[in-house]
Structure formats: C-alpha cells, structure tokens
Amino acid sequence: MSLILYERVGHEGRRPSPFSWRIRYALRHKGVAVDYVPMRFADVETVRRLSGQHMVPVLVDGDRVVHDSWNIAVHLEERFPDRPPLFGNEAARGMARFITVWADTALAPLMRRLIYADFVWCLDAGDRAYFRQSRERELGMTLEEACADRATAMASFRRAMGPLERTLAGQAFLGGAAPTYADYAVFSFFQWARLGSPGEILSEDSAVHAWRARMIGLFDGLGDLFAGYPAPQDAAAAR
Amino acid sequence: MSLILYERVGHEGRRPSPFSWRIRYALRHKGVAVDYVPMRFADVETVRRLSGQHMVPVLVDGDRVVHDSWNIAVHLEERFPDRPPLFGNEAARGMARFITVWADTALAPLMRRLIYADFVWCLDAGDRAYFRQSRERELGMTLEEACADRATAMASFRRAMGPLERTLAGQAFLGGAAPTYADYAVFSFFQWARLGSPGEILSEDSAVHAWRARMIGLFDGLGDLFAGYPAPQDAAAAR
Numbered sequence: 001m002s003l004i005l006y007e008r009v010g011h012e013g014r015r016p017s018p019f020s021w022r023i024r025y026a027l028r029h030k031g032v033a034v035d036y037v038p039m040r041f042a043d044v045e046t047v048r049r050l051s052g053q054h055m056v057p058v059l060v061d062g063d064r065v066v067h068d069s070w071n072i073a074v075h076l077e078e079r080f081p082d083r084p085p086l087f088g089n090e091a092a093r094g095m096a097r098f099i100t101v102w103a104d105t106a107l108a109p110l111m112r113r114l115i116y117a118d119f120v121w122c123l124d125a126g127d128r129a130y131f132r133q134s135r136e137r138e139l140g141m142t143l144e145e146a147c148a149d150r151a152t153a154m155a156s157f158r159r160a161m162g163p164l165e166r167t168l169a170g171q172a173f174l175g176g177a178a179p180t181y182a183d184y185a186v187f188s189f190f191q192w193a194r195l196g197s198p199g200e201i202l203s204e205d206s207a208v209h210a211w212r213a214r215m216i217g218l219f220d221g222l223g224d225l226f227a228g229y230p231a232p233q234d235a236a237a238a239r
Numbered sequence: 240m241s242l243i244l245y246e247r248v249g250h251e252g253r254r255p256s257p258f259s260w261r262i263r264y265a266l267r268h269k270g271v272a273v274d275y276v277p278m279r280f281a282d283v284e285t286v287r288r289l290s291g292q293h294m295v296p297v298l299v300d301g302d303r304v305v306h307d308s309w310n311i312a313v314h315l316e317e318r319f320p321d322r323p324p325l326f327g328n329e330a331a332r333g334m335a336r337f338i339t340v341w342a343d344t345a346l347a348p349l350m351r352r353l354i355y356a357d358f359v360w361c362l363d364a365g366d367r368a369y370f371r372q373s374r375e376r377e378l379g380m381t382l383e384e385a386c387a388d389r390a391t392a393m394a395s396f397r398r399a400m401g402p403l404e405r406t407l408a409g410q411a412f413l414g415g416a417a418p419t420y421a422d423y424a425v426f427s428f429f430q431w432a433r434l435g436s437p438g439e440i441l442s443e444d445s446a447v448h449a450w451r452a453r454m455i456g457l458f459d460g461l462g463d464l465f466a467g468y469p470a471p472q473d474a475a476a477a478r
Contacts, residue, residue: 178329
C-alpha cells in the first residue's frame with residue numbers, strides 16, 4: 001500500500017511549505033513512492049480528523065498516521081532501514097535534530113522579516129486572510145510592517161547564517177560529501193524563501209548560494225518541480 | 240610511541256582552554272594514552288617551532304604534528320578507526336563540523352561577555368598582560384567594560400543557546416543517547432566558563448545544566464580533574 005502525504009498547497013498548485021519540502025526530499029532520498037494530497041489552510045478540519053491536530057505535513061502509512069516533519073523523517077528511517085539512510089547512526093540523528101531545531105528557531109524567524117509581506121500572495125486565495133490574521137497576531141504587527149526594514153532584517157539573517165556559511169565553505173553538504181536529512185531541513189527554509197518571495201536573500205558569491213543550487217538540482221531538479229513566486233501580473237491579479 | 244598534546248596551562252596548573260578540553264574528552268573517548276605538555280601563552284616560540292603557528296592544542300603523533308582542535312579530532316578518528324567513533328560516519332562528521340562552528344562563532348563570543356573580566360585571573364600570572372592586551376584590542380574595550388552589562392549579555396547568550404536547550408530537552412546528548420565529538424566541542428565552552436569565572440551562567444532547571452553535569456561526570460569525572468576558578472583569596476592574591 002502506497003504512502004500518502006498531506007501537504008500544504010498554495011496559489012495555482014504551488015508548494016510553499018518548508019516542512020513539506022524537507023519530507024519531499026527525504027522521500028526521494030529513501031526512494032519511497034508516495035501519493036501527495038494537497039491541503040489548504042481552509043482544509044483544517046480534514047487534517048484534524050485525520051491526525052488529531054491541525055498542521056501539515058501528515059504522513060499516512062497504512063494504519064499509522066504521523067504528523068510533525070521530524071517525526072515523519074524518523075518514521076521513514078525506521079520503516080525503510082534498507083534504503084539510503086537519512087541519518088546513518090544514532091549520533092548523526094541526534095545532531096540532525098540539533099541542526100533542525102537551529103533552523104526552525106534561530107534561522108527561520110529571521111527569514112520571516114524578509115519574505116512575509118510577499119509570502120501571503122503565493123498562498124491559495126482562500127487562505128490569505130487566515131494567514132495574515134494568524135501571523136500578524138503572532139508578530140504583533142502587519143506583515144508589511146514586519147518586512148519594512150529590510151537592511152536590518154538582512155543583517156540579522158546573515159549573522160545568524162554565519163555557521164552555515166562557514167561550514168559549507170569547507171564541505172559540499174552538511175552531511176559532508178552527500179546530503180542527508182539535516183541538509184533537507186535547512187534547505188527547506190531557503191526553498192520557502194525563494195518560492196515565497198521574489199527577493200534574493202543570498203549573495204551570489206556565498207557558499208550557501210552554491211549549496212542551495214546543488215540542493216535544488218538533487219533528484220532531477222526536485223527543487224524546481226513547482227512554479228516559483230507568482231510573476232508580477234499574477235501577483236497583481238491575486239491582490 | 241605515545242602521543243603528546245601541548246595544551247594551555249593556567250594559574251597553578253589549571254586548564255582553562257576550551258580547545259584542549261574538547262581534545263581531552265576526545266582522547267578519553269578513543270581510549271588513547273597521551274602525555275600532556277603544559278604551555279603558557281609566553282611559550283609561544285616553542286609552539287611556533289613545533290607547529291609553524293602559535294596556537295595550542297598541538298598534537299604530536301610520531302612524525303605528524305597536528306594543530307587546530309578540529310584537525311586533531313579528525314586525525315584521531317582516522318588514526319584509531321577501531322576505537323569508539325568520535326563521529327561514526329561521514330554525515331555525522333559533517334554535522335559535527337557545523338555544530339562545532341556554531342559553538343565557536345555563535346555561542347562562545349557571547350560567553351566572553353559573561354566571563355572575560357574574571358577569566359584573566361585564572362591564567363598563569365605571566366600570561367595575564369598578554370591576554371588582556373590581545374583581547375582588549377580585539378574587543379575594542381577593556382575586559383571589564385566587555386562584561387559590564389551582565390543582564391544584556393545573559394539575555395543574548397540565553398537566546399543563542401536556544402537550539403541547544405530545546406534539543407537537550409528531548410535527548411541526553413547531542414549525539415543522542417551517548418556523547419560524541421559535537422558534545423565535547425560544545426561542552427568545552429561551558430567548561431571554559433565554569434573554570435574561568437565564579438559566576439553561574441545556567442539556570443538549575445535547564446536541560447543544558449543537566450547535560451553539563453552529565454558531561455562533567457564522564458570518564459570518571461574528567462570535567463573535575465583540575466582545580467576550578469581560584470577562590471577569592473587566591474584571586475585577590477593574584478591581583
């Protein structure tokens with residue numbers, strides 16, 4: 001029986017969710033076939049009935065319903081031990097956990113200040129009001145206000161990204177010569193930023209820029225499987 | 240032939256260097272015997288003749304002279320492949336590199352603001368003037384000025400430590416159930432802080448506090464092998 005992944009869908013079939021991207025990469029890494037079921041924010045009741053909580057991605061694997069992208073990755077590793085390892089050993093899994101938490105809590109919050117004013121427009125039209133309301137409550141300001149001072153936001157982001165830049169200046173991937181789950185987890189936010197905003201957040205001469213290009217190219221160009229940020233005319237029409 | 244590690248020695252035989260601590264732990268992890276040779280900052284010419292640069296630790300392994308703690312760890316892993324792994328596989332080594340760089344560049348600089356005014360007094364008396372001069376030039380202010388606003392420094396440090404706290408709330412070590420090199424690299428700065436300052440930088444109820452205690456206790460209490468911060472009367476005498 002094939003696996004099913006419920007994941008966020010955006011404007012005209014776009015895939016804006018970082019948490020889905022890390023699992024998409026993990027599934028290709030494992031070489032596991034999966035059916036993708038697109039979910040809008042508005043489909044929250046379907047997700048809740050399925051998994052007892054409201055967030056995607058959710059993986060359905062026979063009787064097992066797994067939510068939270070980290071739990072899904074761990075499930076895939078345990079369920080398919082003979083496929084290429086996402087972690088490799090216990091120590092590597094422990095460290096991948098740290099790097100994932102670092103990306104989630106030290107990197108992504110700063111990226112919001114660079115992309116959120118644009119990001120709302122790559123969502124499904126029916127999801128934009130919910131996104132705006134929930135995120136603006138969380139931020140305590142409008143999406144536009146959150147992104148108003150790009151120079152300061154960019155400086156904070158570059159500083160936070162320092163350990164990534166230095167590490168990738170000396171090795172091709174976080175996993176060394178080849179990518180593993182930590183690469184997918186961190187990359188997923190760069191994918192979120194490039195699909196969710198027309199602005200470039202990386203210098204062309206940075207090691208992270210080169211790594212991002214390698215990540216996009218993996219698995220027959222998986223990073224380019226869906227449309228990018230809506231072109232100006234689409235975004236204007238969407239507004 | 241036994242290995243030799245040249246490492247920094249402080250006031251009355253203390254061992255204040257974080258970069259030596261990570262290698263001391265790595266050597267015990269590997270179960271490799273080593274002779275330690277204490278070096279003061281003032282012994283810089285000896286270090287330079289030995290290794291072509293001025294920083295310790297330096298490992299001498301027969302004909303090989305290895306400097307930089309990361310290079311020493313990689314050397315130990317390759318030289319003693321049949322001993323317990325410091326990394327375990329290529330992916331784990333790649334991730335340990337990221338975590339080490341994170342500790343060196345995102346965590347340690349903030350810890351200086353909490354300990355430097357005290358730290359100078361745990362060094363050998365002959366090294367204090369050099370330390371003060373070189374660090375004050377780097378900081379652009381006196382050691383005391385760097386540590387004047389403890390509340391702000393503590394808030395920045397706690398924020399930077401966030402990913403560590405969250406990770407260790409869910410697993411015993413960065414390496415999962417058992418420590419590996421990433422644990423030694425990050426712990427080395429907490430060791431630096433506790434041996435280099437009488438001030439406590441962790442809350443007793445934090446996951447990092449509990450992890451630090453586990454780390455101190457490893458290898459028959461290796462973290463307590465040397466004297467701690469000089470007692471008030473010693474510090475006063477030293478001044």
